[in-house]
Amino acid sequence: MARRNDHSRKQIRELAIQAVLDVVDSDEDATITARSVAKGMGYTVGTLYLVFRNLDDLLLQVNSKLLQHLYGDMNVVAQNSEGPRDTIFELAKCYVSFAEDHPGRWQLLSHRRDNTLGHDAVENEADNIVEDIFVLVQTELTRLAPTRDSKEIAIAARALWSAIHGICIVTASSHLRRRAHYDARLLVHTLVHTYLSGFMFDKIESLAPRS
Amino acid sequence: MARRNDHSRKQIRELAIQAVLDVVDSDEDATITARSVAKGMGYTVGTLYLVFRNLDDLLLQVNSKLLQHLYGDMNVVAQNSEGPRDTIFELAKCYVSFAEDHPGRWQLLSHRRDNTLGHDAVENEADNIVEDIFVLVQTELTRLAPTRDSKEIAIAARALWSAIHGICIVTASSHLRRRAHYDARLLVHTLVHTYLSGFMFDKIESLAPRS
DNA sequence: ACCTGAACACCGTTCAAGT
DNA sequence: ACCTGAACACCGTTCAAGT
Numbered sequence: 001m002a003r004r005n006d007h008s009r010k011q012i013r014e015l016a017i018q019a020v021l022d023v024v025d026s027d028e029d030a031t032i033t034a035r036s037v038a039k040g041m042g043y044t045v046g047t048l049y050l051v052f053r054n055l056d057d058l059l060l061q062v063n064s065k066l067l068q069h070l071y072g073d074m075n076v077v078a079q080n081s082e083g084p085r086d087t088i089f090e091l092a093k094c095y096v097s098f099a100e101d102h103p104g105r106w107q108l109l110s111h112r113r114d115n116t117l118g119h120d121a122v123e124n125e126a127d128n129i130v131e132d133i134f135v136l137v138q139t140e141l142t143r144l145a146p147t148r149d150s151k152e153i154a155i156a157a158r159a160l161w162s163a164i165h166g167i168c169i170v171t172a173s174s175h176l177r178r179r180a181h182y183d184a185r186l187l188v189h190t191l192v193h194t195y196l197s198g199f200m201f202d203k204i205e206s207l208a209p210r211s
Numbered sequence: 212m213a214r215r216n217d218h219s220r221k222q223i224r225e226l227a228i229q230a231v232l233d234v235v236d237s238d239e240d241a242t243i244t245a246r247s248v249a250k251g252m253g254y255t256v257g258t259l260y261l262v263f264r265n266l267d268d269l270l271l272q273v274n275s276k277l278l279q280h281l282y283g284d285m286n287v288v289a290q291n292s293e294g295p296r297d298t299i300f301e302l303a304k305c306y307v308s309f310a311e312d313h314p315g316r317w318q319l320l321s322h323r324r325d326n327t328l329g330h331d332a333v334e335n336e337a338d339n340i341v342e343d344i345f346v347l348v349q350t351e352l353t354r355l356a357p358t359r360d361s362k363e364i365a366i367a368a369r370a371l372w373s374a375i376h377g378i379c380i381v382t383a384s385s386h387l388r389r390r391a392h393y394d395a396r397l398l399v400h401t402l403v404h405t406y407l408s409g410f411m412f413d414k415i416e417s418l419a420p421r422s
Numbered sequence: 423a424c425c426t427g428a429a430c431a432c433c434g435t436t437c438a439a440g441t
Numbered sequence: 442a443c444c445t446g447a448a449c450a451c452c453g454t455t456c457a458a459g460t
Contacts, residue, residue, distance in 0.1 A: 002439085002440055002441050002442095002443060002444040002445050003440085003441050003442065003443045003444060003445095004443070004444065005442080005443065005444090031433095033432090033433070033434090034433080034434060034435080035432095035433085035434090043444080043445090044444075044445055044446065045434085045435085045445090045446080046435090046436080046437080046444065046445055046446070047443090047444060047445080048435095049434090049435065049436075049437095050443080050444075054434075054435075055434065055435090110380075110384075113387075113388075127385075127388055127390060155393065155397065155398060155401050156401060156405065158378075158381070158393055158398055159374075159378060159398045159399075159401045159402040159405070160402075161381075162374070162377045162378040162380070162381040162382070162398065163370075163373070163374030163375075163377050163378065163402055164374075164377070165377045165380070165381060166373045166374050166375070166376045166377015166378065166380060166381075167369075167370060167373040167374060167377065169321075169373070169376070169377060169380065170369070170372075170373040170376060170377075171373070173321075174338075176324075177324075177338055179338060182366065182369055186366065187366060187369055187370045187373065188370075190366050190367060190370045191370040191371075191374055191406075193409070193413075194367065194370070194406055194409035194410055194413065195402075195405055195406055195409055196409065197408070197409030197410075197412045197413055198404070198405035198406055198407065198408030198409030198410070198412065199405055199408075199409070201408045201409065201412040202404075202405065202408055213423095213424060213425040213426050213458085213459055213460050214423065214424045214425060214426095214459085214460050215424070215425065216423080216424065216425090242452095244451090244452075244453090245452080245453060245454080246451095246452085246453090254425080254426090255425070255426055255427065256426090256427080256453085256454080257425065257426055257427070257454090257455080257456080258424090258425060258426080259454095260453090260454065260455075260456095261424080261425075265453075265454075266453065266454090
């Protein structure tokens, strides 16, 4: 054995990433293991460490890829919807769909990373995409209330998007524990509807003359 | 060694729970280990399995205790605030304070449990307290809009509380990655303010005559 | 009866040795 | 040069054996 040279370094990385996705797609509760990933890609454990710094590094790259896809989908959705209000609803739906249709992949995103790797390029890349997603929402909120302070809108966007994320988490967790199930889509719709009502109402109020 | 009989079964359980809390209090990122818990309580690993079914069972009991405390605090807060609107703000602040002042304990709450243990008494206990917390919020929302459908209010309460939780999670995670930090307290305040505005606005609208 | 600690089957990670 | 797989230091969990 040894010395096969079937794949380039980049191809091996791709194989590993695909193997991780295959594992979580086949069982959302599966624990990702260096050995299981290696088996899935047809190599041995050692090879993994030839190409990634460690398991966290691999998972980080998977997350980066997942976030890129999600961001891409969200951009398409943003393009194809009518008006900022509708767009925000569609963006939220897009996120819930990702969480519900690919629970394994979605859970991968909240995998706690070790701080052992310093400020990595890939680490920053993943974080930057998350930032881009926030900005997407921020842009639509700005369209809804063009006169409002941009700092305020940034806060509103973060609050709203974190809230949507929170609903997905709580719903998934109560689903896991076979609890009375509240539909994530319904909860998110309610949240966005109520939040946007409040957002617009506050605007009206601040524009109204002081009584 | 062997046969010390220093503590009763119940005392040993208490020692273990305290040991877990000590570990996460001293380092929020510490990994809870059967051996580290055992060392912290002055026993050996085996003893842990004399008193808990496994590590998850121990962590579940810790969570149950933490949730009881949190629920107690929230009840005190609910008693001492003026009016439903103020109460909801105070409840939210109470949760954020827990997450920020005791990050290790708070993170323990989102520890993913194995499904290996069936429908346990303790498991249900923890879930029931979470349910009670939702009800607390639900009660205040009902006071704000007594005429609204109770099912709708239940949904509104879950959406709001999950949203608050989500903000804490996203904030903690970006804090961990040393990202530009948005204050959780500010985000939660914005969320609650905006959400309640929307909640009241929708009520007004639905009460208003159809035009 | 109560507790221990060696043992087992797993981890992540490394690195000398094979081709 | 490329990859292997045994080795190491850890896990969670069990259970025969000590007092």
